[in-house]
Amino acid sequence: MVDSWGRRREGNDKKRRRERGVDDDHHQEGVCVYVPPCKSARSGILHKHVEEKSSLEYQRLAWDALKKSINGLVNKVNATNVKNIVLELFDENLIRGRGLFCRCIMKSQLVSPKLTDVFAALVAVINTKFQQVGELLARRIVLQFNRAYKRKDKIQLLATSRFIAHLVNQRVVDDGIALDDDSIEVAVGFVKECGALLQELLPRGLNGVFERLRGILVEGEISNRVQFLIEDVFAIRKTKFQGYPIVRPELDLVDDDEQFSHQLSLEVEDVMDPETCLDIFTPDPKFQENEKRYEELKRNILGDETSAEMEEEAMVDEDESDDEEEAEEKMKITDETGSNLVNLRQTIYLTIMESLDFEEAGHKLLKIKLSPGQGMELCNMILECCSHEKTYRRFYGLLGQRFCMMNKIYQEDFEKCFVQQYSTVHHLELEKIHNVAKFFAHLLGTDALPWHVFSYIRLTKEDTTSSSRIFLKTFFQELSELLGIRSLNKRFADPAMQDCFHNIFPKDNRENTIFSIDYFTSIGLGGITENLREYLKSLSKASMQRRRDPGSRDYSPANSTSSRCSDDIGSPFNTCKNQRFVL
Numbered sequence: 336m337v338d339s340w341g342r343r344r345e346g347n348d349k350k351r352r353r354e355r356g357v358d359d360d361h362h363q364e365g366v367c368v369y370v371p372p373c374k375s376a377r378s379g380i381l382h383k384h385v386e387e388k389s390s391l392e393y394q395r396l397a398w399d400a401l402k403k404s405i406n407g408l409v410n411k412v413n414a415t416n417v418k419n420i421v422l423e424l425f426d427e428n429l430i431r432g433r434g435l436f437c438r439c440i441m442k443s444q445l446v447s448p449k450l451t452d453v454f455a456a457l458v459a460v461i462n463t464k465f466q467q468v469g470e471l472l473a474r475r476i477v478l479q480f481n482r483a484y485k486r487k488d489k490i491q492l493l494a495t496s497r498f499i500a501h502l503v504n505q506r507v508v509d510d511g512i513a514l515d516d517d518s519i520e521v522a523v524g525f526v527k528e529c530g531a532l533l534q535e536l537l538p539r540g541l542n543g544v545f546e547r548l549r550g551i552l553v554e555g556e557i558s559n560r561v562q563f564l565i566e567d568v569f570a571i572r573k574t575k576f577q578g579y580p581i582v583r584p585e586l587d588l589v590d591d592d593e594q595f596s597h598q599l600s601l602e603v604e605d606v607m608d609p610e611t612c613l614d615i616f617t618p619d620p621k622f623q624e625n626e627k628r629y630e631e632l633k634r635n636i637l638g639d640e641t642s643a644e645m646e647e648e649a650m651v652d653e654d655e656s657d658d659e660e661e662a663e664e665k666m667k668i669t670d671e672t673g674s675n676l677v678n679l680r681q682t683i684y685l686t687i688m689e690s691l692d693f694e695e696a697g698h699k700l701l702k703i704k705l706s707p708g709q710g711m712e713l714c715n716m717i718l719e720c721c722s723h724e725k726t727y728r729r730f731y732g733l734l735g736q737r738f739c740m741m742n743k744i745y746q747e748d749f750e751k752c753f754v755q756q757y758s759t760v761h762h763l764e765l766e767k768i769h770n771v772a773k774f775f776a777h778l779l780g781t782d783a784l785p786w787h788v789f790s791y792i793r794l795t796k797e798d799t800t801s802s803s804r805i806f807l808k809t810f811f812q813e814l815s816e817l818l819g820i821r822s823l824n825k826r827f828a829d830p831a832m833q834d835c836f837h838n839i840f841p842k843d844n845r846e847n848t849i850f851s852i853d854y855f856t857s858i859g860l861g862g863i864t865e866n867l868r869e870y871l872k873s874l875s876k877a878s879m880q881r882r883r884d885p886g887s888r889d890y891s892p893a894n895s896t897s898s899r900c901s902d903d904i905g906s907p908f909n910t911c912k913n914q915r916f917v918l
Contacts, residue, residue: 373641379538410439414583414586418588425461429468435613441476451497453495456586463589497528500529504528504532527568552565562740598849676712692736693731697737736778757806761800776814789836791838794840794841808842815860820860831835840867848871857891881884
């Protein structure tokens, strides 16, 4: 019989060889195997002291084997094999190795927070038989939480709070611990994970948490990202925590009556010693006695069935699952027709159309599982739905703003959409041009998009078409309505952002400068060109000075016409070259 590690379990044959005095490390049927000197020395020590199991060398080797076994079992646990892993863990001495188990499972949870509920289910089963293991883990997690909170280690803090939430769901930790935290973002993540349980057991306490979150939201002294997180948890509460069950059915392994809950607090003073000495090897003067006691406990827990039989059943199940996985890999078909993309677009469209407001739409869209790179498709679909409306709806601007504020990746994707839409604006119909322009104006007006996107716009006669000028007219007019002409002018006058605005207010060519001034004046936004007008005046005065200077190459006695033109340069529509726009 072969286990999941590829080793052959020989059961009773192994015991018979030991009785005959044959060393397992050197014995293979009919095969000569080279044994490294270091391994040979260890095997020699173990064989020498096989009758003296209380010796220091034997205990150290047994400790190393226990450590490797626990690490291997915890690392391969998942939702499908958790029942088998529990039985194999019970086969190890968890009382002696409880420090190793707690350290290993805490490290694994930090590395793989998505498997937190699986680790919590594993701990829940072990806690029913060995309460000291569950208590030690709870103490260490609380200490880790407080340590991360003081260090402001956000990643570790969120992962630890998630672990505590699932231990509360599994009743390993008493539910009173769930109401001790005051950190906003951690509290929001915590409430999402165990809110369904608190709604049943402690509705008043949960209402107090939500009242506090509502008060923080009203005060408005938080960032937009945290504000959106609070609004999101309120939306989840309205749906009665759908998508966040107390315990998944496949992980519900322990009856509530059998579980033992540990009463702890997040206050460091209330937490006992983490017993880190259990993580390192310590000689046990009563080693054989304690091993016999654990063997008796193991028989009581696992019953009369031999461990070999249970392992055989587990290996059969794993072999079957391996065969199924191999069959699935063989039958895996690559989709070259793009049907998955079509289905995704259809799902996004239906989700948006069925939503009453942007908050509901955002919450539902976040539940859609997207593959890497499909975030751009989500942004394109939001923009496409917006463009197909008869008139612009603020719903889409708020939805796009929500995604930009929540994740920088979506912000970058919408920036790419802006560049793509502006470069192909001549393909759009008039209504679509207005809708798309107002959508992006909303994102910029609310700072959901960075203002360096203006560097993609070049406002000259050669670089614009009638479609792009209509787009820019709607875009700038909507932006001025959102911010106000003074605030908009102040933004465009920001010295730190001038590199982004040099294409909108060009100073490389006099004709381009006049074109920009005339364009903004014609759409009713001449006020934002004050700096450009001053620049044009100074440019004209310098040109006149050169012409009047007799020593200059540009000197001309017949400059009356130029003089008249220059006197009226403050009003670009009175310049010698009258610009006309097709808007």
